Amino acid sequence: MPAADRLVILDRDGVINQDSDDYVKSLDEWIPYPAAIEAIARLNRAGWTVAIATNQSGIARGYYDVEELEAMHDRLHELVHDAGGEIAHIAHCPHGPDEGCECRKPLPGLLEEIREALAMDSLEGSWMVGDSLRDLQAGEPMGCRPVLVRTGKGRRTEEKGEGLEDALVFDDLAAFVDWLLAH
Template identity: 45%
Template sequence: MKLIFLDRDGVINHDSEAYIKNVDEFELLPGSIEAIANLSQAGFNVIVCTNQSGVGRGLFSMEELNEIHIKLHQLVDQAGGSISAIIFCPHVPEDNCNCRKPKPGMILDICERFNVDNISNIMMIGDSIRDLEAISNAGGIPLLVKTGNGKKTLMKEKLPLGTLVFENLLEASEYIIEKEQRENAEE
């Protein structure tokens, strides 16, 4: 089972300190839809894994969040790709839940649902230390993109061991697809 986890805000779309509260505020980063389509066409199950504490804070509703995700699905479908699942944590940090990144709960849940036995080859692309720590805590491979908070993360944080760094989601996706093709050719 080939899974790839993607953070949403700052990786797929522009982020905002005021939160992305509705579909009108949801603006894609260049190349992100193409990257998702390419990954899914290469046989990856693309999983969007995102903290959405704005729901828990009452800044936007589940309906507004669903509208954003419906739009994302439609855009990827139109580009010839697919998203296998979008999972999110609606909790605020004070809830101390097991699903909020940097805890690996969402990743482990999806791996269980997709019957993944070996997480060590599973990658997550993110722009914050929370994303990198979540996949690292689950035993997978962290990939940092310099979009969103990525440049700040790169400058200020101690990255988990083995973190790979890319300019953006499209560059990261190209690396992943080429790596997969090389490994298949060697078999």
């Protein structure tokens, strides 16, 4: 069981890979940031656990199916493994914004799934890294420390400024990892 203060939870689109306002709908459209893949591996090599919490409403909207999502995640696992790391768990919400589920961020359901999957008592003190306010809000009730990256929708989120009072802000995941490993 990983220690909560050695866990980094990442949003996917805009943090690990390029985001799209038209949704990332296929493996061909899933384009990782090379520095993010290496950053995940660096965290692992330094003794950190990495998990992912990602809203994937494109499934509910019929843009792609669970098999296509799994192909993207298989590729992600492969790239991180090839870089010398691993992702402990990927939690995804397949629901649309109006379905009333408990897992869609900003609700903490995906983080609760990660906590259970990793057999942790609490996520208090872990890090929640995202490019939108809802990513950071999902971590709040779980006691996660918020980090905004400027990739993806991050610059737009930063410009709005609301709800970021407690968040650390970095240019990208690699810059956050540089900071984290230096502290």
